[in-house]
Amino acid sequence: MARLLQRLGALAHRRRLVFVLLWLVILAAAGAGAVTSGGHTTTAISIPGQESTNAQDRIQTEFDSGGATAQVVVKAPAGQQLTTPANAKTLGDLVTKLSGLPGVRSASNPLNPQAPGIDAKQTTAYSTVTYKAGVGDVTADEQHALLDTVNAARTNGFTVEVTGQAITDPTDIGGAGEAVGVIAALVILALTYGSLVAAGMNLLTAAVGVGIGALGVTIATGFLQLQSTTPILATMLGLAVGIDYALFIISRFRQELRGGAEVGPAIATAVGTAGTAVVTAGSTVVIALACLAVAGIPFLTQMGIAAALTIAVAVLVAITLVPAVLSYLGRRALPRKPRRDKGFQLGWIASVLRRPVAALLLAVVGLGVLAIPAASMRTTLVPAAAQGSTQAKATQLLSDAFGAGFNGPLIVLFEGDNAAATAHKATATVQKLDDVAVVAPAIPDKAGTAALLTVIPKSGPTSADTERLVGDLRNHLAGFGGATVSVTGATAVSVDVAASLDHALPIYLLLVVGLALILLVLVFRSLLVPLVGVVGFLLTIGASLGATVAVFQWGWLADAVNLDSAGPLISLTPIIVTGILFGLAMDYQVFLVSRMHEAHHGGVSAREAITTGFRQAAPVVVAAALIMFSVFAGFVPAGEATVKSIAFALAIGILFDAFVVRMVLVPAALALLGRVAWWLPAWLRWLPSLDLEGARLTAVSPEEREKVDA
Incomplete structure (x- = not known):
């Protein structure tokens, strides 16, 4: 691989334009395609085949609802x-306006005696506005029309x-926080290179890849229904690894x-050596993201594949566009004044x-x-609504007037020949369960073969008591009265x-x-080095998720993370953080330990190889981690809200992995193992060598050297 990438680097130098x-x-072309073919993302999250999802689909069919x-x-x-x-007239006029909004199918009247929506004190009421579109499909114009009417x-x-x-609006990419992160990355690059030109070039090539x-x-949103988190995760990952790989x-x-x-x-050698490490490290990230498909959850598979493809583009940019631009930059990539080695890395490893x-x-012990x-x-x-938003205020008003459980009702669907009678009979049973506040009268469908029972818990929608109530309802009502x-x-x-x-x-x-x-x-070509790296990752993921909890x-x-209110993590956090952090942790393992392996392969002792490799790679790993x-x-x-905890877990996990696992745990473990660390059993020595450090690059024919020098 090193020889192939060396030739690619030489080609990029000769054909840089x-x-x-x-x-x-x-x-x-990608920009033109996005403008002409791009669609919208959705905020709906469900898993086909689950009881709750299947029930929602049947309710939409049998009750002509589901918008x-x-x-x-x-x-x-x-x-x-x-x-x-x-006041009743004012309320009625508002309902009339809501009913006539774009995309609205109906708006309930809170003062309707058949279906009242007013509290006992008659001071707070709600109108349920039902749209023709499904969850996550209400357009931005329709949402704005609703918000304007409310204002x-x-x-x-x-x-x-x-x-x-209906008013859950996906967050756009490119806010002030993201801009600060990019500026911080530029500052770190400038300090690392000692050259603003090289730093800008690094950031620019990464921007091309992530763009x-x-x-x-x-x-893809024009052809597939992607979850709103998908482009954010792809952008976040693509930008981070794109900068690091360059x-x-x-x-x-x-x-x-x-x-000299x-x-x-220099370009050819850099692509043949560091480029090989980039391809290997990028492959681990792609594997980790693509393997999210094993969960069998469509939206998670889409996230993983989208992010994996973005990483693949970042790798291709690093080994083709970066060397081409370096060819134009030449020796201007070096600082004007030689920089002294401050010995930080030597003091650390010592x-x-x-x-x-x-x-x-x-x-x-610390991790x-x-x-x-x-x-x-x-x-x-x-996820909890942002503090101070109209969603948060409305949720609080409903909780104060009707109880916390009003914001998280549970719907029980009865299906069978006597569904309505069975649902009515079950009401008394359901009312006796723990954490049940109110059970609304059963609503039958037109055919008489299905009925809905609405259960209002005492606790809020994210409460552990409400989650237990879901299981209690399923256990107590399984096969009740012969109904499904x-x-x-x-x-x-x-x-x-x-x-x-x-x-x-x-x-x-x-x-x-x-x-x-x-x-x-x-x-x-070792068993123990990969094993140490993986054990270190398990400590990283545990510490990262622990800190996030x-x-x-x-x-x-x-307050340090601008968190409105504490509560359960978003369900996607553990598996996504595990996949992404694993790939990135293996990046640092490859970049840092490969230089140690290179030194040991060159004939130095195992302990000296740790120092040599650390001295060469640690400054770059530190910059990459920061x-x-x-x-x-x-x-x-x-x-x-969906991205917040994931981004925090990744940020804190990177610090743990780079500065504690890769720069303390791994070198300490390799020092204790000594030569045994690089041991490979005889029965595995038939395995091919990837030549990550480019050991074969010195054996270059005169003809190839002329091509590289050209």
Whole structure:
């Protein structure tokens, strides 16, 4: 692979204009495709085949419903009731306006005696606005029309707010937090290179890669229904790894220039050595993301594939566009004044190697303690609304007037010949269950073969008591009266998705760890080095999820991440963070340990190889980790609720993995293992060598050298 990539680097140097123009054409084509073919993402999350999802589909068919809904909540002026003639007329006029909004199928009247929507004090009421479109499919124009009507109704002392599925609007990419993250990355690059030109070039090439990836995802939305988190995750990952992969190749190019190489040979060698590490590391990330498909969850598979393709583009940019641009940059990639080695990395590794047992124990115990909160992790699909938003205000008004459980009703679907009678009979049984506040009268369908029972819990939708109630309803009503009984609603869907993800996580972890172990054995031709790397990752993921639970679920340091309210993590967090962090952790394992392997392969002792490899690779790994931290952290302060906890877990996980696992635990473990660390059993020595360090690059024919020098 190293020889092939060396030739590719030499070709990019000789045909630099062609390579640059090719990538610009691809970027322009992707932009044109996104403008002409791009569609919309959806906020709906469900898993086909689950009880709650199947029940929702049947309710839509049997009851001619299922469209997205919003609750417009109205509170009377202080000291007044909504049932006075004047206020009742105001409320009726609002319902009429809501009924006529674009895309609206119906809007209920809170004062309708057959289906009242007013509290006992007659001061707070709600109108349920039902759209023709399904959940996640209400257009932005339709949402804005609803919000404008709500804003206009806030007159003469009336409080009017709105919440519900219909106004959940996907967060756009490119906010202030993300911009700060990118600026921080540029500063780190400038300090690392000692050259603003090289830093800008690094960021620019990464932007080309992530731009193509993000635009590709936008094109896909015109043909597929993608979840709103998909483009955000793809952009976040593509930007982080794009910057880092270019950093590794540029750093090796600069090293070759300092060693006296000409620009052409330096580019070829950099792509042949660092480029090989980039391809290998990128492959581990792609494997980890693509393997999300094993969970059997369509929206998770889409996220994984979209992010994996974006990573693949970032790798291609790093080994083709970066060398082409370096050819134009030449020796300007070096700082004007030679930079002195401050010895930071030498002092660090000397401290670790002086007391390897203490360093190893400190790293393991420290990460183990941080992982403790992960044992109490709870997940949900129902993120809390942003504090101060109309959704949060409406939710609070409904909770105050009707109880916390009103915001998370459970729907029980009865199907059978006597469905209505069975549902009516079950009401008394359901009312006796723990955490049940109200059971609404059964609603039969027109054919008389199905009926709906609405159960209002005492607790809120993300409460553990409400989640237990889902299981209690299913257990007590299974086969009740000979009917087919299904429990659905937002909380039930959340419980089903969490159960599926919890079941898939161990299988997924075994698969990606197994595949990566095989890849790393090929890379390092060792059993123990990959094993140490994987054990370190398990500590990283435990500490990362533990810290995330402490902040987002327990509320520790909530202000530091601009967290409105503590609660369960988003259900996607554990499996997505596991997949992404594994790939990135293996990046650092490959980049750092490959230089140690290169030194040991060159004949130095195992202990000296650790110092040599660390000295060469640690500064780049530190810069790469800080860049990734900056990019991920940029999505935390004002991030979408679904992305916020994921971005935090990735940012904190990167710090743990780079600075504790790869720069303390791994060198300490390798020092204790000595030569045994690089041992490969005789029965595995037939495995091919990937030549990650480019050991064969020195054996170049005169003809090939002339091509490289050209």
